[in-house]
Amino acid sequence: MESDRPRPIGRGAKVRTAVHAATLAELVDKGYAALSVENVAQRAGVHKTTVYRRWKDRESLLTDALTEHVATDIPIPDTGAIETDLRALARSLVQSFTSPAGQAILAAMFTGAAHLPEIASARRHVFHDRLTRATPVVTRAVERGELPSGTDPAELLKTLAAPIYLRLLITAEPIDEETADRTVRITLAAARSGALRPPQTP
Template structure:
């Protein structure tokens, strides 16, 4: 994977080739093609490996404190240059590449499921209404910094993480994230 990282750093995704990765790695390009099939599959595997580390589920004793620690962990990951470069590539590729889309979807599913624990504990402690949708709270907490990165192009910081946590906690305490009742089709 080191050869891929070097190629991505020097040439970006569009300039990265299996041939140059093979040369850097000291292997035949047919070996790479047999294992991965193409650059996109290698990048997705690198992304999966790089993001597989679970963000620890904090337990500060308060909902807002836990949410703040979660958002700070996520922003910290996005502030790491290598992790961010890989993330950017997978996000860009996910628009038209089903392999990248699946990897990105699985990444967010893991993060939402893991983060939902802090909301479930907040419900048990009576800090948020019992009908609070844990997944929606976690999605809303992450939306501001992902919007800054991928929509407006603004930089992010730990202050953005803190603000996202505070606003989301306030909205959750006010009951703005109720579980949605599913209605029968028809």
């Protein structure tokens, strides 16, 4: 008689990848409320003790899986020019968050259980990681002389993302590559005017 226990799939990076994929699949299929370490482990083909050795609870597992997914699904470009870098970044953002996985991630982070402290913490971690990873896009542009010295990378990246998230989360307007390209034009105009420098201390 075959055992009902999951078969081991290996260790290290392979386990992490499988568990991350299973976490997102559970999130897409069942939502955050039904997300459990046991179901993730079963879907990933590992024992739940294997999961608990790496993540202390479902919140830390979800945070890690979301951070890794966003980092992978929205890679940081280096095209050699700020306009094409920002266009690639904005288009990837649109493509990622209009996919089924992206919609499930947005639902987990901004609706339903979004008021829970652990979800708020996961959201802050994911977006902080995102800004940190994308900062070189702006600093390289400043070094090349494409943007004014002192341009604040975080402010520029927030300016880029804000119109996209407004449509995704507030107005429910359709978004596409033209939406992404328009946000790039607006962001670059603001940055080149010096509006995205930190405020001067009197």
